[in-house]
Amino acid sequence: MLSQLLVLFGFFSLVLVSIYWINRAVRLFDRLVGDGQSAMVFLEFTALTLPNVIRIVLPMAVFAASVYVTNRLSNESELVVMQATGFSPWRLARPVVYYGLIVGVMMTALTHFLVPASLYQMQNREAEIAENVTARLLSEGTFLHPADGVTFFIRQITPDGTLEDVFLSDRRKPDSAQTFTATRAYLLNQNDKVKLVMLDGMSQSFTRDGDRLFTTHFDDFSYDITALIRASEDRVRGIHQASSWDMLLHPERVAATSQEQVGRVIVAVHNRFNQAFLCLAAAMIGFSTLLLGGFSRFGVWRQIVAALVLLVVIKLIEGLSADAVETAPEMWPLVYAPSVAGIAMAVLMLAWAGRSRRARTALPEAAA
Known part of the structure; x- marks a missing residue:
């Protein structure tokens, strides 16, 4: 039995x-x-x-x-x-x-x-x-959400590390939204901060106060994305x-x-x-x-x-x-x-x- x-x-x-x-x-x-x-x-x-x-x-x-x-x-x-x-x-x-x-x-x-x-x-x-930036952001052809209200997209990553056709939308603030598009971009680690350096792109800023949209074209622009990556905390x-x-x-x-x-x-x-x-x-x-x-x-x-x-x-x-x-x-x-x-x-x-x-x-x- x-x-x-x-x-x-x-x-x-x-x-x-x-x-x-x-x-x-x-x-x-x-x-x-x-x-x-x-x-x-x-x-x-x-x-x-x-x-x-x-x-x-x-x-x-x-x-x-x-x-x-x-x-x-x-x-x-x-x-x-x-x-x-x-x-x-x-x-x-x-x-x-x-x-x-x-x-x-x-x-x-x-x-x-x-x-x-x-x-x-x-x-x-x-x-x-x-804490791994590469795992969270460097993914081709996929809309990623590294934080609430943030959308990130890369069409292609070249062998030398260039990010091609980048899209970044930041809607974390309820009264405003920012959208960035760039032909090329690079990730740069500097002074314990992670920055996204975008080249040949456009920035769009929308504010609910008056429903105004501001558009800016730029040759190069640096955007701090350290806050998008959860910092190392005491486990x-x-x-x-x-x-x-x-x-x-x-x-x-x-x-x-x-x-x-x-x-x-x-x-x-x-x-x-x-x-x-x-x-x-x-x-x-x-x-x-x-x-x-x-x-x-x-x-x-x-x-x-x-x-x-x-x-x-x-x-x-x-x-x-x-x-x-x-x-x-x-x-x-x-x-x-x-x-x-x-x-x-x-x-x-x-x-x-x-x-x-x-x-x-x-x-x-x-x-x-």
């Missing part, structure tokens, strides 16, 4: 990760390619999002595999046979517990190591790309990028660095531990809920719906407990309330299944 659970878990994980990953990749593609990034940058960013995607889908995959395997064993009457040979619900649940613990170890590695490292690396790469390491060790030992320092409340830091670090227990709870709920129904020609769809409802209840408990701990960090044990509640529900259902089985066994003996 354990091998079946792991095989189906791998299948559902692959399907769910593919769906979520493709969705993230499409949005990344629009953003990165729209900013003039290469395909290698796109592949790098999609790879860095993979650990977090796996973390999101892992509880769903562990629950789906548990429900599928239990449902198949029930339909093929294997559960009935095992119970008839003397296997109690607690004995049947043993491989499910092992399965939940194995997935919990995987989740622990993700939440404490892989996800924070990948998110921090992505943050650094985003900062590097934001703030958020709570999702911080290490669990620092968050446990120095929550105040992590909160100050990430500009977050101490309560949110406490919730985030304990939630990393809680995610592993939630995987165990999801596996046990999927199994124990279906075990209550026994064999039926009409299937176990009611038990499946009940299991989904229990998961919704657990998510509600998770949200309420997180809000309480953010307000009062000393109540951090409440972060584990969802997993404790889920495991308690599964234990109660296993006990009920064992009691129902004993009652059904005692009934024929009494009749005899």
Whole structure:
């Protein structure tokens, strides 16, 4: 049974990760390619999002595999046979517990190591790309938007670095707009400033005050575009990028660095531990809920719906407990309330299944 659970878990994980990953990749593609990034940058960013995607889908995959395997064993009457040979619900649940613990170890590695490292690396790469003038502006035949209200276009870039047929529109000020066109242009770095030197062009300035348009032809003109390129800033390491060790030992320092409340830091670090227990709870709920129904020609769809409802209840408990701990960090044990509640529900259902089985066994003996 354990091998079946792991095989189906791998299948559902692959399907769910593919769906979520493709969705993230499409949005990344629009953003990165729209900013003039290469395909290698796109592949790098999609790879860095993979650990977090796996973390999101892992509880769903562990629950789906548990429900599928239990449902198949029930339909093929294997559960009935095992119970008839003397296997109690607690004995049947043993491989499910092992399965939940194995997935919990995987989740622990993700939440404490892989996800924070990948998110921090992505943050650094985003900062590097934001500071890269060539990546943001030097793209042929594409209308780029390096800042809100700014449009930049280059028809062609020659091998010697000349920008041909340049168009620059600056509409950042609500009461005025400037448009520059030039036959040729060059990018010049001088005194920590980036300037666009345009040759043989025209400048158009429009002001809403009186709706006046001023046109100026120039032989050469220098335009400071430093403000269009996001300057290097102190890279703030958020709570999702911080290490669990620092968050446990120095929550105040992590909160100050990430500009977050101490309560949110406490919730985030304990939630990393809680995610592993939630995987165990999801596996046990999927199994124990279906075990209550026994064999039926009409299937176990009611038990499946009940299991989904229990998961919704657990998510509600998770949200309420997180809000309480953010307000009062000393109540951090409440972060584990969802997993404790889920495991308690599964234990109660296993006990009920064992009691129902004993009652059904005692009934024929009494009749005899």
